[in-house]
Amino acid sequence: MVREEPHPAMDPVREILEMHERDLGELLQVLIEVQHALHCVPDEAVALISDHLRVTRGHIRGVIGFYSFLSDTYLGEYVVYISDNITDRMLGSDGLAIYLCNRLGVTLGKTRADGRASVHFTSCTGMCDQGPAALVNGLPLTRLTRVRMDEIAKLINARTPVDQWPAEYFRVEDNFRRSDVMFRRTPEPGAALKAAMRRGGDETLKDIQYEEAVDPSSGHAWRRGADETLKELYRSDLRGRGGAGFKAAIKWETCRDISAPERYVVCNADEGEPGTFKDRVLLTSYTDMVFEGMTLCGYVVGSSRGILYIRQEYWYLRPHLEAVLARRRDSALLGRNILGTGFAFDIDIHWGAGAYICGMESALIESLEGRRGKPRKRWPLPVVAGLNNRPTVVNNVETFAAAAMIALKGGAWFAGHGTTHSSGTKLFCVSGDCDRPGIYEYPFGVSVREVLRDCGGLEAQAVQISGPSGTTITRLEFDRILAFEDLSTVGTFMVFGPTRDMFDVVRNFTHFFRHESCGLCTPCRVGTSLLASLVDKVAAGKGSPMDVEQVQKISQIMKTTAHCGLGQTAPNHLLDSLVKFRGDWDKRMVTTEFVPAFDLDAALGEARALTGRDDALAHL
Amino acid sequence: MSPDIRKTFHLDGVEIPFREGQTVFDAAMAAGIYIPHLCHNPDFEPHSSCRLCTVIVNGRPFASCTQPAVAGQDVKSDTPELNDMRRSLTEMLLVEGNHYCPACEKSGNCRLQATAYALGVQYNHYPQFFPHRDVDASHPEIILDRDRCILCGLCVRISRRVDRKNVFAMTGRGITTTIVIDSPSGLLVDSRVSRDDEAVQHCPVGALMMKGEAFKVPIGERRYDTSPISEDSVAKFQAREVRLHG
Numbered sequence: 001m002v003r004e005e006p007h008p009a010m011d012p013v014r015e016i017l018e019m020h021e022r023d024l025g026e027l028l029q030v031l032i033e034v035q036h037a038l039h040c041v042p043d044e045a046v047a048l049i050s051d052h053l054r055v056t057r058g059h060i061r062g063v064i065g066f067y068s069f070l071s072d073t074y075l076g077e078y079v080v081y082i083s084d085n086i087t088d089r090m091l092g093s094d095g096l097a098i099y100l101c102n103r104l105g106v107t108l109g110k111t112r113a114d115g116r117a118s119v120h121f122t123s124c125t126g127m128c129d130q131g132p133a134a135l136v137n138g139l140p141l142t143r144l145t146r147v148r149m150d151e152i153a154k155l156i157n158a159r160t161p162v163d164q165w166p167a168e169y170f171r172v173e174d175n176f177r178r179s180d181v182m183f184r185r186t187p188e189p190g191a192a193l194k195a196a197m198r199r200g201g202d203e204t205l206k207d208i209q210y211e212e213a214v215d216p217s218s219g220h221a222w223r224r225g226a227d228e229t230l231k232e233l234y235r236s237d238l239r240g241r242g243g244a245g246f247k248a249a250i251k252w253e254t255c256r257d258i259s260a261p262e263r264y265v266v267c268n269a270d271e272g273e274p275g276t277f278k279d280r281v282l283l284t285s286y287t288d289m290v291f292e293g294m295t296l297c298g299y300v301v302g303s304s305r306g307i308l309y310i311r312q313e314y315w316y317l318r319p320h321l322e323a324v325l326a327r328r329r330d331s332a333l334l335g336r337n338i339l340g341t342g343f344a345f346d347i348d349i350h351w352g353a354g355a356y357i358c359g360m361e362s363a364l365i366e367s368l369e370g371r372r373g374k375p376r377k378r379w380p381l382p383v384v385a386g387l388n389n390r391p392t393v394v395n396n397v398e399t400f401a402a403a404a405m406i407a408l409k410g411g412a413w414f415a416g417h418g419t420t421h422s423s424g425t426k427l428f429c430v431s432g433d434c435d436r437p438g439i440y441e442y443p444f445g446v447s448v449r450e451v452l453r454d455c456g457g458l459e460a461q462a463v464q465i466s467g468p469s470g471t472t473i474t475r476l477e478f479d480r481i482l483a484f485e486d487l488s489t490v491g492t493f494m495v496f497g498p499t500r501d502m503f504d505v506v507r508n509f510t511h512f513f514r515h516e517s518c519g520l521c522t523p524c525r526v527g528t529s530l531l532a533s534l535v536d537k538v539a540a541g542k543g544s545p546m547d548v549e550q551v552q553k554i555s556q557i558m559k560t561t562a563h564c565g566l567g568q569t570a571p572n573h574l575l576d577s578l579v580k581f582r583g584d585w586d587k588r589m590v591t592t593e594f595v596p597a598f599d600l601d602a603a604l605g606e607a608r609a610l611t612g613r614d615d616a617l618a619h620l
Numbered sequence: 621m622s623p624d625i626r627k628t629f630h631l632d633g634v635e636i637p638f639r640e641g642q643t644v645f646d647a648a649m650a651a652g653i654y655i656p657h658l659c660h661n662p663d664f665e666p667h668s669s670c671r672l673c674t675v676i677v678n679g680r681p682f683a684s685c686t687q688p689a690v691a692g693q694d695v696k697s698d699t700p701e702l703n704d705m706r707r708s709l710t711e712m713l714l715v716e717g718n719h720y721c722p723a724c725e726k727s728g729n730c731r732l733q734a735t736a737y738a739l740g741v742q743y744n745h746y747p748q749f750f751p752h753r754d755v756d757a758s759h760p761e762i763i764l765d766r767d768r769c770i771l772c773g774l775c776v777r778i779s780r781r782v783d784r785k786n787v788f789a790m791t792g793r794g795i796t797t798t799i800v801i802d803s804p805s806g807l808l809v810d811s812r813v814s815r816d817d818e819a820v821q822h823c824p825v826g827a828l829m830m831k832g833e834a835f836k837v838p839i840g841e842r843r844y845d846t847s848p849i850s851e852d853s854v855a856k857f858q859a860r861e862v863r864l865h866g
């Protein structure tokens with residue numbers, strides 16, 4: 001069927017282009033704005049962008065095709081994305097999605113014939129503690145119910161602009177339930193920077209001659225302050241909070257020591273791991289701490305350019321983030337002459353467009369450069385040759401916040417909390433079957449049981465630690481501890497109550513990885529698809545032990561040969577589940593023999609239809 | 621260290637010399653040891669996507685085509701486990717696209733087919749995906765049959781770096797990844813491609829081919845009909861080494 005695409009005037013595209021430099025690095029940002037304005041990026045817009053940025057149309061089409069929130073077909077005046085994390089599902093999101101579709105008279109994933117609306121699923125939107133959640137025209141809807149869906153359908157049918165919808169629909173809570181030493185009180189903006197600079201001596205902040213100060217050989221107090229701060233970071237033993245747990249001080253020092261005309265500080269706020277939402281809360285309520293940590297990093301490594309790469313699910317934070325940046329510029333905490341020292345550092349915001357892989361640091365850098373977010377070759381590391389091939393520190397939001405506190409209170413203070421190999425405290429994002437979902441801060445080393453007790457989830461049969469790519473643990477393991485020594489985690493803590501069917505969890509995660517594989521390498525691109533079909537086959541009651549063997553074999557191949565962490569960790573939950581929740585698989589197996597996924601009888605359906613037969617002999 | 625001491629590492633127990641900056645793959649091939657590979661063509665930059673060349677370096681897996689050789693490291697390549705994984709990866713590529721070898725013009729010159737033979741692929745352990753992918757036959761001289769594309773990215777890289785035309789790009793994500801053409805219509809005929817482009821010479825499979833050359837060389841006399849891909853690749857690589865480094 002050929003549907004007439006609306007051909008919106010291209011004026012908004014021209015206006016958007018005028019606001020951006022003619023630089024490939026602007027491409028994704030331009031596409032996002034065009035998508036917001038036109039609810040698609042039509043061919044005419046591609047041509048204009050291609051002329052303006054001097055990028056080929058092929059490249060632009062490639063970028064549009066990569067990111068979930070960009071589309072070359074018109075999605076409608078109202079675009080609804082239903083969050084598809086398992087925690088949303090446990091709160092009834094799939095039923096709500098169908099309900100909304102019925103109310104609007106749309107088919108999932110298809111734009112209504114009058115161009116009014118479309119409804120889609122999307123990967124976790126980071127509102128797991130207040131789901132079921134969705135996005136409408138980029139803004140988050142929380143705590144959805146049938147009643148709310150009725151109201152939303154009415155507003156859409158009446159063409160009420162989204163900014164006139166009740167503010168209550170969009171309310172996002174911090175749900176900060178437990179704070180420890182790090183997030184008790186927010187420090188004064190600038191306090192950590194001043195403390196860092198003073199480490200070089202009290203005179204640091206007076207009468208600085210910047211040229212002298214930046215010359216590392218000058219031994220000037222200001223430069224000394226940076227070196228002393230790095231020493232504090234070493235003393236703190238701070239490890240990255242984004243998953244891999246790499247020591248922040250080593251990364252910063254490596255970046256500092258490579259000679260290069262420019263280097264970059266990138267804050268990773270992609271927060272794509274389903275069930276994770278701490279970075280959202282930090283960027284909402286500890287915004288200054290995060291920006292201060294980035295500025296501090298600029299000071300230590302000698303960079304003047306910081307970039308916050310943030311997932312588009314958090315687009316609603318844009319005015320807030322811009323306002324904090326503006327205030328910090330006004331108070332000389334950013335800009336050309338920070339605290340009167342002549343130190344120049346500023347922060348830009350770059351938005352993602354719906355791609356989990358862009359949280360992986362080299363994919364993130366590709367995305368910043370206006371490309372498809374596929375991971376780079378393994379070497380060189382981004383800290384050696386990252387953005388624009390320059391040394392680039394990429395750290396998680398929480399890592400920068402911690403660095404700011406370390407500058408303020410010292411490395412020894414920080415190292416005094418947590419365990420031997422995991423210093424400090426950590427934010428945990430608790431969601432799922434518990435009484436008090438939200439953010440919990442604990443020193444590293446806290447047991448799973450203690451978190452469950454505090455959040456009211458002790459009944460649980462399982463907890464998914466660190467998201468789908470992490471570890472599934474059972475009741476027998478609740479005394480294990482959350483730390484790099486045992487259960488290493490980005491902080492995700494999804495609780496599954498006693499009546500949950502753990503196979504549903506596996507299925508949701510498997511589909512997530514199929515959707516998010518970047519497609520670069522064979523084992524992950526094809527493997528995630530094979531795994532999803534095998535799991536679907538078991539779900540359809542056609543599974544056999546041979547399928548389980550296949551799952552195990554493909555998982556092993558992915559773990560060994562996949563190019564990046566996504567493909568290497570994607571099978572973890574399957575392997576865990578097969579060991580720990582085998583019962584939920586076995587009850588679906590009808591036979592101990594092989595059952596083909598291919599249904600020969602169904603395949604003959606077409607022939608039956610053509611010949612008009614449906615008798616017994618026309619069936620197998 | 622004095623320059624006359626040649627650095628070496630161990631590959632399956634054999635001592636392999638290497639030049640500074642060489643990859644494990646290049647050093648192995650120069651020493652006459654074949655490592656299966658599909659997305660890499662030694663004449664161009666590697667980008668480690670097919671993963672067939674995976675080896676175990678000091679206990680950890682890496683793609684040898686991008687892994688720098690380091691003196692003294694212990695590399696395992698020709699092991700039953702790795703060859704089994706390579707076989708599976710090849711099968712994955714075979715089921716992902718639509719490969720009807722007996723009817724394919726590339727048969728006998730195809731690296732996918734030849735590699736499958738070399739690894740002993742007998743039948744596919746995985747169900748066929750039967751994807752719907754477009755054929756672009758718009759160009760008078762060049763045909764792009766996406767059904768056979770293994771997404772090695774060679775045409776993309778070569779068109780960008782060597783031809784400096786950027787005719788090819790990838791779009792989609794994950795299992796929906798496909799080749800797109802840079803032209804207003806998205807068709808080859810409207811693009812800047814020409815039959816002399818390097819980018820259209822190196823497709824390892826029958827996805828990018830010249831028109832009008834069908835069966836000029838009869839089946840049975842083609843490149844991998846006459847010598848296995850392992851020997852052919854090593855011979856080609858060594859000739860190249862001599863050409864470039866004497």
Ligand SMILES: Cc1cc2nc3c(=O)[nH]c(=O)nc-3n(C[C@H](O)[C@H](O)[C@H](O)COP(=O)(O)O)c2cc1C
Nearest residue numbers: 240241242268270271272359360361395396399565
């Ligand atoms: C598939 C994948 C997704 C990732 N997503 C994120 C993310 O959303 N946020 C993040 O900080 N790190 C993420 N990482 C880890 C980053 O690659 C990188 O290690 C991290 O940003 C470094 O910061 P840190 O040392 O402060 O943790 C991801 C890694 C992989 C492999």
Ligand code: SF4
Nearest residue numbers: 518520521524564567
């Ligand atoms: S493992 Fe997956 S996400 Fe990572 S490079 Fe390979 S295809 Fe892309």
Ligand code: SF4
Nearest residue numbers: 769770772773775823
């Ligand atoms: S068309 Fe050929 S060269 Fe290009 S990506 Fe596909 S298989 Fe590789």
Ligand code: FES
Nearest residue numbers: 657668670671685
């Ligand atoms: S040849 Fe090394 S990954 Fe393809």
